[in-house]
Amino acid sequence: MSTLEQKPARAEGRKDPWSQMLEKVGKNQDRQAYHALFEHFGPQIKYYAMANGLASHAEELVQEVFVSIWRRSCLYDWRKAAASTWIFTIARNQRIDMLRKMKRTSAEMQVETEDLWQIPGDNEDEPVTSLHRLMSERRIRESLSHLPEEQITVIAKVYMENKSHQMVADELDIPLGTVKSRVRLALNKLKVILQDQNV
Amino acid sequence: MTRHHPDSLTLMEYSAGNLTEPHALCIRLHLDQCPHCCSRVDTLDSLGAVMMEHQPKADVSESMFDRILSRIDSDVEKNDVVRRDVHRMSPLQKLLGEDLDSLPWKRQLGDVSVLDISERFPGQSEQVVLQKLAAGGKAPAHTHRGEETTIVLQGAFADQKGVFNQWDFVVLNDQDEHKPVAVGCEDCITLSVLSAPVKLTGTFTRMLNPFIR
Ligand SMILES: [Zn+2]
Numbered sequence: 001m002s003t004l005e006q007k008p009a010r011a012e013g014r015k016d017p018w019s020q021m022l023e024k025v026g027k028n029q030d031r032q033a034y035h036a037l038f039e040h041f042g043p044q045i046k047y048y049a050m051a052n053g054l055a056s057h058a059e060e061l062v063q064e065v066f067v068s069i070w071r072r073s074c075l076y077d078w079r080k081a082a083a084s085t086w087i088f089t090i091a092r093n094q095r096i097d098m099l100r101k102m103k104r105t106s107a108e109m110q111v112e113t114e115d116l117w118q119i120p121g122d123n124e125d126e127p128v129t130s131l132h133r134l135m136s137e138r139r140i141r142e143s144l145s146h147l148p149e150e151q152i153t154v155i156a157k158v159y160m161e162n163k164s165h166q167m168v169a170d171e172l173d174i175p176l177g178t179v180k181s182r183v184r185l186a187l188n189k190l191k192v193i194l195q196d197q198n199v
Numbered sequence: 200m201t202r203h204h205p206d207s208l209t210l211m212e213y214s215a216g217n218l219t220e221p222h223a224l225c226i227r228l229h230l231d232q233c234p235h236c237c238s239r240v241d242t243l244d245s246l247g248a249v250m251m252e253h254q255p256k257a258d259v260s261e262s263m264f265d266r267i268l269s270r271i272d273s274d275v276e277k278n279d280v281v282r283r284d285v286h287r288m289s290p291l292q293k294l295l296g297e298d299l300d301s302l303p304w305k306r307q308l309g310d311v312s313v314l315d316i317s318e319r320f321p322g323q324s325e326q327v328v329l330q331k332l333a334a335g336g337k338a339p340a341h342t343h344r345g346e347e348t349t350i351v352l353q354g355a356f357a358d359q360k361g362v363f364n365q366w367d368f369v370v371l372n373d374q375d376e377h378k379p380v381a382v383g384c385e386d387c388i389t390l391s392v393l394s395a396p397v398k399l400t401g402t403f404t405r406m407l408n409p410f411i412r
Binding site for chain 2: 031035038039042043044045046047048050051058059062063066067070071081082084085087088089091092093095096100103104108110111115116117118120136137140141144152155156158159160162163164165180183184187190191
């Protein structure tokens, strides 16, 4: 894994096609690229909204996410996140924002959603250091295919249905400890936990 | 550099967007000062992207794309107007202003002052509390009911588990009993999110954590 990470990944060819398209939107307001992104990510985001209880607002969420992608595309930096990761964080934030706004007035929101949940690349001070950001999606995709289904199920519920570990335990009727150990095993494979030990 | 980090499961709940606002604030404040955890969250955000890709897809119509185009066409904000100025100010400053010392602290016991800021998070059931332990001061021994997440905003405190410096992140539960002491020459200020009221074990009745666990 570490040998993979050490390889320079600067070559254009390493950039995945979606990241290249997102850059075109950011640099040239390329509407063809924007449309391609919509066709690829729109259905994913709509399902995401439906899975986490925003079914009656699913199309609204997709629209908000895409308007946000357009407005922010000039800030996108492929060295800081792959397009799919960047778009996931925007979808996540728009979902949180939508739920927050349903519950209260904007005057009550002293802290904005993006003060709490950042989009990769928003922080200019953050150095463009690690190539592992680029590698991480590829690595996760590969590792995920080796994970047992029961681990993937738990992670999917956390990310897609926005259930806490406790809620997942209740739903699957298994102890909380079992849920946590499945997640730990998975994160271990994905090297999130290994990173804990390198502190 | 901080030494005490959130665990991976908590960071995953954060990345998934499942944490409450006060809990997310604690994580955000830590991330702002911890490149190590930032890179863990980057990995977790990528996991989110891959999970989203693995799920079924729901059809979107071409007319929806037309509606999006008409929104961006009527957009008064130009593409490049979206800048990062909004994010310049830390969420802590937005909530509490520049000077933590000038807040309306309430003296509790000799060395401990507290300020309940729960009402800044409308609609959340958790109690959100700032605590200040005077430099060199000691807090009485205590335990907690439920779980308490704490981040050190200023100074440092020590207990039998170690020293907790600025931006260190610590989670305590009813198993933990301690007697924290503010170390260094600064008052130690912490932000804590409590999932349940503090258990009152000793003679001190209204005490809060992390100085009172
Ligand atoms: Zn950390």
